[in-house]
Amino acid sequence: MKIHGYIVTSGFWVITSVQNSLLNMYADIEMEAAQKLFDEMFSRDLISWSVMIGAYVQSEEAEVAFRLFREMVTKNEIEMDGQIMVNVIKACIHLGESSIGRLVHGFVIRRGFVYDSFVGNSLIDMYSKCHDIESASKSFREMPRRNVVWWNSLLSGFVSNDKYLEALLLFDSMWNAGIDADGVTLVNLLQTCKHLLDPIHLKSIHLIIIQRGYEVNDLVMNSLIDAYAKCNLITLAWSLFNQMKRRDTVTWSTMIAGFTHCGMPDEAIAVFQEMNQVQNKHNVITVLNLLEACSISADLKRSQSAHGIAIRRGMEADVAVGTAILDMYSKCGAIEASERVFDQIPKKNVVSWSAMIAAYGMNGLPHYALALVDKMRAHGLRPNPVTTLSVLSACNHGGLIEKGLLFFQELVQDHAVELRLEHYSCVVDLLARAGKLDTAMELIKKMPNNGLKPGASAWGALLSACRTHGNSELGSGAFSHILELEPSNSAGYLLASSMYAAGGLWVDAARMRWLVRGRGVRMVTGYSLVHVNDKACKFVAGDKHHSFSGEVYLVSEQLHFCMKIDKMHEEAVFE
Structure with a gap:
């Protein structure tokens, strides 16, 4: 402000470039002061408008940015440029509205900015982040000249919208077009392989990484370790980790998460301890991965140590960390510790409440889970799909059949939550456990009317109940659906064999064992x-x-x- 006063008193205020520099300074410090200065400016050029629109977008005040843009267009005194349009397109991303984005796209076409590489790339990015991947693809095809940045933008769009097969096909097109893959391309492809659980493509991409010399790129190598671990090739992930000469916090966290994902909590905790000795730098992600490893090990002493680490690092007040700690204690059976942690979370969100509800259900306290839902609503938070599934599971395992069904009916009538396949599967299990097999079957038949196709979990719940209640006729039909959906999962064969054996149908029970051997199904037993x-x-x-x-x-x-x-x-x- 002293500098501002000097500029006014010394006469430099009349120079537009000085005004814009002053405006830019205020925009970085305090938007209210910037807006006041902008209103006082008697001469505004393209830079003045661009600074203000860009600053409001950066501050995530997209509505204000649009208001300024409309005012600028209405005045029709200033010729637009590509930077203004890029900022306006970014505002569409913050709003999450592809309909507004299409209006801006039309404006871009009319003003001739469609050939600007930055504007074109921003349009692809905007449509992708607004989950309108078809419009993103169309924008990409309309570009006359495509560089690697544009290819990567659409590739990222496919990955972020779970279009993994389309991402692989796009990479093939990119390869045929003679465009060389860079680090961003490779990271997106690794994400694709991770979600598709495709080790063959993964190893092919690893070969490209070696050929192109990207082994020195930390982001690529961390993504490669993560992809190998998620594809359950933990030995290869561990080998890569040991070969890396420089490991940052992300590398250590990725390896901890990899062992945890593969059900190896002891190894995950050992990596954390080694990290502690080599570099005593932990971020929130590292601690969250450690807490997840302790959850899987279900060792109370280890969990208490991990809790202590979070406290010493000052992370226990973080809502994500606090939620992970209460979940960890619940899996150790220490429900009272979960309650204490939940009470100490300063700003609880719907995830925190859902985790505590799940904790009660997991520890056989369904009444407490239902009571907490009412308390959650009293705090102004509505149940989300995860909360709903936690409540239904609590009622299911706690034997509160009628209350669970009543809760489900309320959700259906109020349309309060988008009901998914897992919710219907849980209700099928509720009905089946209560012996209401015909009603469970009717619900499965109604599912296609809701746009959902019954999955193996719903049929498995019905088959399990048929075994318990001795209904082998209905169970045979359920097993045929499971066989079609999950032919390599041993659970269906075991349930069917047990059901036939309980009913004295020894030939059918033997046929199940023959199918298992003939198809090479790996048997997985509970422990x-x-x-x-x-x-x-x-x-x-x-x-x-x-x-x-x-x-x-x-x-x-x-x-x-x-x-x-x-x-x-x-x-x-x-x-």
């Missing part, structure tokens, strides 16, 4: 992991040969008895 004297003991379902099997089954019976008493006590409290 429990218990820490005894700091050693993890694995108890496979049905294993009678474990040295602790007698004690385990005795404890199991006692636990079931205690659960029944707890359930009766909880129902009495809420009644």
